[in-house]
Amino acid sequence: MSRIHVLDSYTANRIAAGEVVERPASVVKELLENAIDAGATAVTIETKGGGLESIRVSDNGIGINADDVATAFLPHATSKIATTDDLFSINTLGFRGEALPSIAAVSKVTMRTKQKDAANGVLLRISGGDIIENHEAGVPDGTTIECEDLFYNVPARLKFIKSARAESAHISDYVSRMIMARPDIKIKLIQSGRTVFHSEGDGELDSAIACVYGNDILPNLREIYYDDGYFNLVGFIGTEQIGRAARTAQSFYVNCRYIRSQKLSYALQRAYDTRLMQGRFPFAVLHIGISPEEIDVNVHPNKLEIRFRHEDRIMGPFVTQCRKALEQTEEDLTLDFNAPEIKKIVYVQNEMPSAAAKDDTMKRVADMAFSQRDESRIELSALPAEAFITKHDAAPAYAMHDKESAKTAHSEYVGDRTAGTPIIPPVWQEIRKAEETAYIEADEKTAPQQAKQEEAYIPQPKVEIPKITPVQQRVDFTQYEIIGQLFSCYWIVQHDDEVIFIDQHAMHERRLYERIIERDIPADSQQLLTPEIIKLTPVEFALLMDNIDRFSEIGFDIEEFGAMSVSVRAVPVIMGKTDIKRFLTDAIALFDAKNKLTTIDMKRGALITRACKSAIKAGERISETEIRALLDQYDKEGVPLTCPHGRPVMARMTKTEFEKLFKRIV
Known part of the structure; x- marks a missing residue:
């Protein structure tokens, strides 16, 4: 009996959908990108239950032709490419033709769409990939897609979905990235009836x-x-x-x-x-x-x-x-965030494209006009060439700033273009500055390997570097001579036949940390005179609210305060005068990285923060008497050889290494 068989379409579609629709945020991503590709200038995203109950995306884009609505939900149906050659000149966010059929395969979808010049729109309902309703309807211009009961027919996937708050955070995170991707589009996100984001869409x-x-x-x-x-x-x-x-x-x-x-x-x-x-x-x-x-x-x-x-x-x-x-100093900065002439990303559309323009050649955002291609296929999101003409007409569609230099460069770059003639980019300069030729070969796994790869691209002088190593064993400072202070940060101390370099901040920070621990300060709260309002990113907000009890255990009093913001009314006594927002965001980042952070970890973080803020700073000049006192305390109290962050407190260089440096010995 044959063991190999062809999967039925029902099973195959659900497997394929799993690659595209991993979680509710995947649905939002695909629908938002479709709206942008359709030339929308305003998009509203509404979700309930973290997107599992419902996701609704409405736009004022070009809409879909009535004859193409059902076709749009077929696998690999797209208006954006026709051949493999098109894969190398993609000017749209979407192009695979997988989003709509994948979403429809694992949810209940309702689409309402209408083109501007059409008398009526179309209403289409699909459940589990099967069309159950398709007819004309009175709907506004643009497209609205509503996705309900996500993964209702894939219970195995639901087991791996996190809390509604966590899923909402993923949705918010992606929408926030797209707000910064397209500042020219008004994007509004509403989660469970509450507005989270509402961008201006002013192009800045x-x-x-x-x-x-x-x-x-x-x-x-x-x-x-x-x-x-x-x-x-x-x-x-x-x-x-x-x-x-x-x-x-x-x-x-x-x-x-x-x-x-x-x-x-x-x-x-x-x-x-x-x-x-x-x-x-x-x-x-x-x-x-x-x-x-x-x-x-x-x-x-x-x-x-x-x-x-x-x-x-x-x-x-x-x-x-x-x-x-x-390297810009405050005096160098010419950026004025309140100035009307602020440079902006220019994507201003003259008007909404008409349905009659659907066979025109597209000129997309970020399209450097290297090629022209026919778009007379299923135009789910086609745009006429004039849809993205910039304010100045001289700037290329991809130009982010309306600088005079950009206009000049563009005119030289484009020249007199004739229809159908591709623009050839200018010849790359043969000689670059040494800095620009030092290509960074970023490693995909670890930063140390990345650093090694970078060095391979940077010419290094063949000079024998003296061996300066972190101090691994305790130094007996009963006999020493202070040579002086270097860069208002490091102290040079001669000890026997070696020189010790001491980081004054790291040493003082470690000593303060040890003393705070010895005091065994309880997790009491210190009320703030005025609550501090802190705005967080969507992911930070979700992680904080999911772990609010742990913050309360160490002395925080935190309450939700509007969309993506919290009000901090009290902080742990052990924190002292430290940056509250920085501590919170750092602790949240550890939650995100470790997926688990104990109360002990958080207390330790608060202690480290307090010690760091209270310690002598790099660049702060201290007297020889003060450094002697630090060294004496280090010698008596057995302070560890690293700061609380793990950086070395001291490094040494032997007399032999000095003699090698000056060629006294080989």
Whole structure:
């Protein structure tokens, strides 16, 4: 008897749906991207029960032709590509033709759609992949898709779905990324009747960032604008003051598509170099504009990963421009967040496209106009060429800023284009600055391996480096000579035949931490005179509320305060005068990373924070008497050799190493 058989369509469709629809957030992602591809200028997302009960996405886009509505739910039905060649010039967020049939296979779907010039719209109902209703109906222009009882026919998947709050957080997180991907679109998110986000849709990236993270973050942003003809880089990165304990505050976009990229994240970390403490990660919202022919977005069904054809032409300038942005001083900054002439992402549409324009050639957002192709197929989300003409007409559709330089560059770049003639990008400069040629080969697994790979691309002088090693064993400081202080941060002490370098902040921090532990301070609360209102990201908010009891155990009094915000009324006594928001976000990041954080872990975190804030700072000059007192206490109290964060307190260099350095011995 044959053991191999062909699966029936019912089973096959549910297996295929599992790749596309992993959780409610996957449904929101696909429907929101379809709305954007349809030229919508306003999109409203409504969810109940974390998206499991219902998801409703309404847009004012072009709508779907009545003859194409049922076809849209067939597997691999799409208006966005026709041949494999189209995969290398994709200008839309969607293209696989899998979203609608996958969603319909595992839920009960109702679609209402109408094109602007049509007399009537269409109402379509599908349950478990089967059409149960399809007829004309009076509906507004655009498209509304409602998905109910998600996974009702796949109970095995429901077992792996987290709480409604957690699923809502995933939805909020993705919507927030898309708000910053398309600041020109008004995006509204309503969860269980409460408005979470409502973006302005004014085309200003800083406005979108403020919608997601709050206005308080704006003064700590540094602007980036770069265009070399091959790609452009625009957006904002944060100062060291808003570094996070995880990479969750990093958003990267390629041609307005949100992506996850370890390589870009590592490159960003490299730009900060020693500006951030170990375990801190930068804030960033960065857009890359590049020809669709230079990237591959068909890596995974979720389309969150892409490949660059020439990574070395991107990573070097990426690091350089981020570094330049960080080097700006307050006096250098020309960015005024209240100025009317603020540079913005320009996507302004002249008018809503008509149904008659459905066979026109598309000009998409982030399309660098490298190719033209016929779109006369099932036009689920087609747009006419004029739909995304910019305010200035001289700027390319992908241009993020309306700078004069961008206009000039674009005119040189495009020239006199004739219909059907592809634009050839300018020849890459043969000689680049050394910094830009140092391509960062980001490792996909670990940061240490990443660092080794980076070094392979950076010319290193062949100089024998003296061996300076962290002190592993205790040093007897009964006999020593203080040589002096270096960089207002490190003390140089001669001890026998070696030199000891001491980090004054790390040593003092460790001593304070040990003394606080000895006092055994109880988990009492300290009431704040004025409650502190803290705005969190969707994921942070969900994690905090799910673990609110643990925060209460160590002395916090926290209450929900509107959408994605909390009111802190009391803090643990052990925290002292520390940054409340930073402590909360750091603790939440540990929840997210470990998926489990004990009360002991949180108490330890509070103690470390207090010790760190109270300790002598790097750059703070102290007297020789004070450092002698520190060394004497270190010697008597048996203070450990690392700070509470795990960094070494001391490093040593022997007399022999000095003699090797000066070629006295070989």
